[in-house]
Each structure stands twice: as C-alpha cells, then as structure tokens.
Amino acid sequence: DVKVTQSSRYLVKRTGEKVFLECVQDMDHENMFWYRQDPGLGLRLIYFSYDVKMKEKGDIPEGYSVSREKKERFSLILESASTNQTSMYLCAWGTGTTLRTQYFGPGTRLLVL
C-alpha cells in the first residue's frame, strides 16, 4: 500500500508567520493534492500537481502557494498565516489509472492564533 505522510498532526502558529506543511508519498505517483476541511463545508481543493514543478490552482488558492521540487514531496505554504486559515489540511495522491481514486494522508490540524 502507498503511504502518505504529513509532517505534523497538530500545529500552532501565530498570525503573520510563514507556515510550511509537507506531504510525502512513498511511491512514484504523479498526482498530488492539498485540501482544507472545515465543518459544514466538506473538503475544498487548494492546489494540485500533476508532476514535478507543475502546479495548478484549485477552488480556494488565495493565501496559499505550493512547491513540488521532487515527485514524492508536495508542500503547502502559507506565506503569512491568518486566523481564517485555521483548519484541517489534508494531502492526497491520485492514480492515473482508470480507477481515478484519491487516497489521503492523516491530516494536519493547524491553529493560527
């Protein structure tokens, strides 16, 4: 089974700090995704990447950026954290096969004070 790890399960940061959330997969899959999850809103796509150095905006990219320098690692960056970015962040990877399924990491709960 593919394993997806996220750098932290819980994170507390202050407003204005630069925050890095890292996601690492242990297989050679091209497609990786960052979502945020908020009560009553389900999951919303922030950014995704189909390959190294490639990135595309999802539905809510404002206030975020991403980096994919290596295939196995996809980082989400909050340039200047704000309280409205307090949320659960989920990383996912997807296959390029006909199964078209995404699999998720354990998530990082970020609190911005």
Next chain:
Amino acid sequence: AQTVTQSQPEMSVQEAETVTLSCTYDTSESDYYLFWYKQPPSRQMILVIRQEAYKQQNATENRFSVNFQKAAKSFSLKISDSQLGDAAMYFCAYKRGAQKLVFGQGTRLTINP
C-alpha cells in the same frame, strides 16, 4: 459548476441494523466517477466504495453497497449490519475533469449499541 449535496448532516442507527446515507450531485457530463469516503474520529480519510458512471451495476464492498441512479443523479450508500466501527463522517464525492474531486458536506453517522 458541479455540486454534491448530502442532505443529512447527522444520522444514527442501532448496531446490526441497516442505514442509508443520501447523496445527490449535479453534472452535465456523462462519464464520471463517484466515491464514498469515511473519516473516523482518528481523522484519516479512507475510501469506502467507488462507482463508475458508465457501469449500470451497483458497486458492492462487503457490507457497503450503493444505489446509483444516474438519471436522478443520486448515489446513496447502504451500510448493512452496522458495527460500532462504522461510526464516522461519511463524504460523498464526484470526480470532475482530470483528477479533481468535488465533495459533499458530509454526514456524521452514529452507531448506537
């Protein structure tokens, strides 16, 4: 834009009984994928079941089955012989475009012993 609606924010069922979670979606596409994900209190999102829209036969995975009504754009999840370990948030999701998932708001399922 495609949307996914889960009209039941919360559901509860007695252990060993059957429960059905509802999901409707809106799309103009004819070829797509539908998924049910489960998120237990530990927060790791896991895939429960998936359905390819071109397949008329409803998907089944052990105690989990779906009722896929393409014309009605309905995709409900039936859990038979409910177990305490089934307690979780359940998310319905639709795949649009290339590897983009759209999620419903989620249904919190409680299992009463």
